[in-house]
Amino acid sequence: MDRDHGPRVRVPEQRAPEEPGAADSLRFTVLGPVRAWRGAESLPSGSPQQRALLAALLLREGRTATAGELIDAFWGEDPPSQALATIRTYASRLRKVLGQDTLVSEAGGYALRIGRGALDLTLAQDLAAAAEKARAGGNRLQARTLINKVLGLWDGEALASVPGPYAENQRTRLEEWRLQLTEARLDLDLEVGSHAEAVSELTALTAAHPLRERLRELLMVALYRSGRQAEALAVYADTRRLLSEELGVDPRPELAQLQQRILRADEELARPADEPAPAAAPLKPAQLPATVPDFTGRDSFVRDLGAQLASAEGSVMAVSALAGIGGVGKTTLAVHVAHQARPHFPDGQLYVDLQGAGARAAEPETVLGSFLRALGTAESAIPGTLDERAALYRSTLDGRRILVLLDNAHDAAQIRPLLPGTPGCAALVTSRVRMVDLAGAHLVDLDVMSPDEALQLFTRIVGAERVGAEREAALDVVAACGFLPLAIRIAASRLAARRTWTVSVLAAKLADERRRLDELQAGDLAVKATFELGYGQLEPAQARAFRLLGLADGPDISLAAAAALLNLEPHTAEDLLEALVDTSLLESAAPGRYRYHDLVRLYARACAERDEQPPVERELALSRLLDFYLATAAGVYALERPADRLVDHLEPTDHPGLTFGNRQAALDWLYTEAGPLLACVRRSSEPSTLRRGVDLLWAALDLGESGANAKQYETAAIALLEAARTSGDRRSEVRALVTLADVHHTSGRFDQAEQEAESVMILVEADQDPLPACWASNARGIMALYQSRHDDGERYFNQAIDNFRSIQDRPGEASALCNLSRIHLATGRTDSAVALAEEGTAVYDSMGHALRSANGRYALGMALTQSGRFAEASERLLEALDVFRASRQRLWEGMTLFRLAEVDLTAGNATDAAVKAEQALTALRGIGGEWRRGNVLTVLGRSLAQIGQFGRAEVCWREALGIYDALGSQEAAEVRSLLSSAASTSPS
Structure with a gap:
């Protein structure tokens, strides 16, 4: 066999394997050409017959080989008359190369004295044993990694070009072992959810070893778990026909049983055993945020919610929904209760901030994708639509005991797809609205704290000594906060950080804030008054930064973008932003990135409308941010596409934008900034910014063409097109049409x-x-x-x-x-x-x-x-x-794989064509549109037919025909012809 279908790490031609040991130690390989090294120096192994002697001794792993055994190994039953002398000559030559102490003569034969780690075969045996042990112990990921290391030791055909019957027998043995290892690794691939990725490799292996039923079985499972049930059944039909024609036998019982399970749509077969996760994802999610150490009060709520969650251990799914105004402590209470309930949910806890109070709430399909990855689902196995993701999510949770904390929900419609729906699981929801339309939910209305609870929370943060000395002043503070937990926490934290202040000083400051006590009475005004405590203490430059940063949309903002918006040098902007972080008015999402809590953002914008004078300053700030993104995106475009004239036809900008040293850094920026950048585009629908917004979208077309962020890109294009038509700006309308047409083409x-x-x-x-x-x-x-x-x-x-x-x-x-x-x-x-x-x-x-x-x-x-x-x-x-x-560029990656499949098919390499077509289907998952998928399926079917997998080929063609008929594409005639031809020539 001259082709390896598994992963490998190839050993360079004139270089020793990189194994631990002394620099001058001997190293040998037999899992490929027979070679020897001393340290980094390649040693001459001589003629093919001399390599045959070396191989025979290496494969005995230190045991003595008699002269008679070696003669049989070389020549079998017909040795030459000078066979013994020839063996001695080869041994003498090897001894000169390897050393007297390495090749020794004893008991009428020869033996090699080398350490166990000196031979690639013994290293492979040790790794395989470790893999078996890891798998027996339930560590499938480690077992998979170890088997891949074993397979990586092969460098082509074992004992390549070594003559003699012994070498031929050993080659066969080692190749069989290699196949067994490959099967074991593919089995592990399926167990950890990498079924879609395994299909292409299994397609190639079944073509190379058509009578190997275990490979067919694995292929059926991989196809079934990839949502390709008809193809999986077609594999069984192909196998049954082939075994009947070639051997006159039926498939083994295991294969027949698997066919029946697929026919029954067996749910247990549809997912990996125990839902193990890929290497990058945890098997047992533990996503709950840390509970606050000074959690105070809410005893009745804690007991009530705890009892509700514990009921999930019975026969129902528990759903509790907490509602209340912003800052009332919904998230704090929910996280605290969730941590206490963890023993009831041993299979893990999921958490997401649904951003329901912001302008753009989290999309359920995006959240489901994140949850599925955390639960161990491979990226390629995650469906594209909301309904499919929700169904897979519920199936994945079936039989598990998982707690899902859905924080800051917008409405019931947003969270319905995110509910587990299975006994043993529970969902805890927080929202600013009462979810009366959430069937079966235990509704909890969370009000402000009692005076005693509020004072207790304040005391825990500030310290009993300081509060005890000024109890009345402390009561004045919590009353000024409206007994709202978030307001109390902000006020107490400010006091705790300022040791020279007394409680009375803080109470006096709160009392002086423009009728704040009157504003802390109802609705959103309570939230604004709470944040006024922090905002009122900011220095003028800090307050300006706070106001203007709130104008920017998107999940977060980078330091460079913030500096542009504020019209400041980056280091000055960083000082201001870090000061806002210290006051809890801004969060540090990651080094160099900042974000507002959604309620704080709303408050910051209200401050900008109230305090930013003249109002044109708000427009100038957003204009500077748009300039920054346009100039930087244009630079990325120019770096990616040198000499392209688009950058010469973009609207001019005052900001120079960022510069990058290489394409990789530029692309990293573009994809990291996708959310804020597209949010900025959506905000640029005013006449003064429309042209730059459209040009920014055009310069950032990689975001749409790559398949990443395509939906957000399309939404922005539609919004700007409508704005251009409303304002009568023909130039912007034309350019928005350009970007929208590009989106449609990509899709x-x-x-x-x-x-x-x-x-x-x-x-x-x-x-x-x-x-x-x-x-x-x-x-x-x-x-x-x-x-x-x-x-x-x-x-x-x-x-x-x-x-x-x-x-x-x-x-x-x-x-x-x-x-x-x-x-x-x-x-x-x-x-x-x-x-x-x-x-x-x-x-x-x-x-x-x-x-x-x-x-x-x-x-x-x-x-x-x-x-x-x-x-x-x-x-x-x-x-x-x-x-x-x-x-x-995932779209073009997939299309290039498709074209490579066409090359292989036209050149007569049907197996390679099927492999590349499978890889193309994986790359194009969710992008490119149905017509392109139909093209790939057609080529895949033709490839499969040429390697004898007629049933699978027919399934692919029928799916392609359905696509073409739905689109009215002329390619339907070609596929009908293929199906007709297959029906007339298919073996009975």
């Missing part, structure tokens, strides 16, 4: 993308804003290509080439050339297709345009495939794949 909604691009061409004034006109012609050509309107596509691409040349946009010209190549390819002009793609790619390469060069290589790889130049096509596509992965 596979080609008709909508065509409509948007057509609208651009109708609306654009090319002499005033030439780039959208160029882009629209190119985009319409792409849509025409996808819809097989080749004459239209060629006309659009030629128009795009002329347009790009007219504004000296060489990257745009190269893009249109590569796209025109695909029209030539689709119409049979293969030679010119290759030439056009080579021309476009050369333009990209001349400008150091890595990402766009990858697009060029993608087109060139397709043309070379159709030209029959398969090796060149694979080389170009693999180059593109590396760039797309480095640039986090």
Whole structure:
């Protein structure tokens, strides 16, 4: 066998294995070519026969091999007349290389005296034994890691090119062991939830070993857990047919039982045993925030809620919902009760802040994704839709005892998908609204503290000695706080941090704050009055920072963005932000990143509206933030796409933006800032900021094209398009249409993308804003290509080439050339297709345009495939794949894998084609649209049919046909033909 389908770490050609030991120690390998090293020096192993002697002695692991045994090993039953002399000659040569003390003569034979760690085979045996022990002890992740290390010791075929019957027998034995290890590791892959990733490898292995039923069994399980039940059943049908034809037997009982379990949709089979998690995720989530050490009062609530949660140990799911105004202590109480209830939930606790009081509450599907990962679900196994995620979430929790704390919920609709729904689990919900429409929930209305509880909390924070000396003043303080826990905590913390103050000083300060006591009576006013305690103590610069930072949307804000918004140097801004953190008015989300509690943000904005004079200062602050994001995103775009003319056609900015030393750092910034950046775009719908907001969205198109943040990107594009139409800003409308069409293209909604691009061409004034006109012609050509309107596509691409040349946009010209190549390819002009793609790619390469060069290589790889130049096509596509992965372009990573599958299929490498098609399906999960998925399924089916897996092939084609029929795509005719042909030629 000359191909390894498992993971490996290859041993370099002239380098010893990196094992511990002295620098001059001997090292040997047999799991590949037979080689020897002393330290880092490679030793000559001589002729094939001499390596055969070395291998025979190494495989005896220190035991003596007699001359007769060695002769049998070399020549079997027909040794030459000088066999013994030949053995002695080889032994003498080896002894000179290895040393007298290493190769010894004894008892009429020879033996090697080396340490156990000196041979890769014994190291592999020890690692395999450790893996077996770890698995027996329930540590599947460690066992999986150890088996991967064992498999990584192989360097191709064991005992490669070593002659003789003994070596041949050992090769067979070692290859069988290698397969057993691979099966064990794949079994562990399935146990830890990596079923989707395992499908491609199992597809290749079943093609290489078609009669190995264990591999077929693992493939059926992997497909079933990946939601591909029909394919899993087709594997059984293929196996049954093959075994009948080849061996005249039926599948073994285990395989037949597995088929029945799949037919029954066995829920136990649908998930890994005990729900183990991948290496990066905890098996037992413990996500509760820390409880406050000075928790005070609320005794009746603690008892009541504790009893409700404990009832989940019986036969029902317990749901308790705490409601109350902001700052009343809902989260503090919920966290405290949850910690006390932990013994009732031994399988873990989940927590999420749903941001229900903010402008944009957390989306349930996003929360479910986070919960599923924490519960051990592999990323690739997480479905794309809310309903599918909720169903998988409930299935994952079935049989477990998990407590879910849903903090700061917006409404009942937001949390319904997040409820466990199974006995033994419980949900604890906090919200500012009473959830009367949450069926079956135990509702709790949390009011302010009693005077005694409020004073007790204040005392615990400040200290009994200071409060005891001024009890009346302390009562005045908590009364001024309206007995609201958050207000009391802020006031007490300020006093505790200032040892020179007395309680009376604090009480006097609170009494002087513009009728605060009158404002602490009801609703949100109570929250504002509470935060006024901290805000009123800020220095002017701190207060300005507090007000203006509250204007920014998004989950958090970076120091650099905050400095731009405040128009300050970063170090000055950092001092102000850290001071706000000290007052608890701002949180430090991570080093260099800050966030407001949602209620504090609302209060900060109210302060800005009230205190920021003149009002234009608020607009200027947001304008500076928009400038920062636009300038920095433009820099990222320019670094990713050198010489691209888009940056020359963006709105000018006053802020220079950040600069980056390399593409990786630039992309890290872009994806880290995705949330705040897109939030800033959504806020830029006013006429004064609209054009820069649209340009920022265009410059950040990687966020939409990569598949990451695509939904938020689309939402922002729609919002700006509506704003542009409302304000009558045609330039902004055209550019918003550009970004929206790009979103539709990425998502596979080609008709909508065509409509948007057509609208651009109708609306654009090319002499005033030439780039959208160029882009629209190119985009319409792409849509025409996808819809097989080749004459239209060629006309659009030629128009795009002329347009790009007219504004000296060489990257745009190269893009249109590569796209025109695909029209030539689709119409049979293969030679010119290759030439056009080579021309476009050369333009990209001349400008150091890595990402766009990858697009060029993608087109060139397709043309070379159709030209029959398969090796060149694979080389170009693999180059593109590396760039797309480095640039986090998941859509194009998946499409390049698909094109590589086409190369392999056309070249007759059906197994490799099936592997790459499976990898493409995994990469395109949730992005790219159904049409692209149909294309991949079609190629996967053709690959599977060529390796004899006819049942699976038919399932893939039927799914592809359903997609094409739903879309009205002409590819449906090809798939019908494949299905018809399969039906007429399929073995009975």
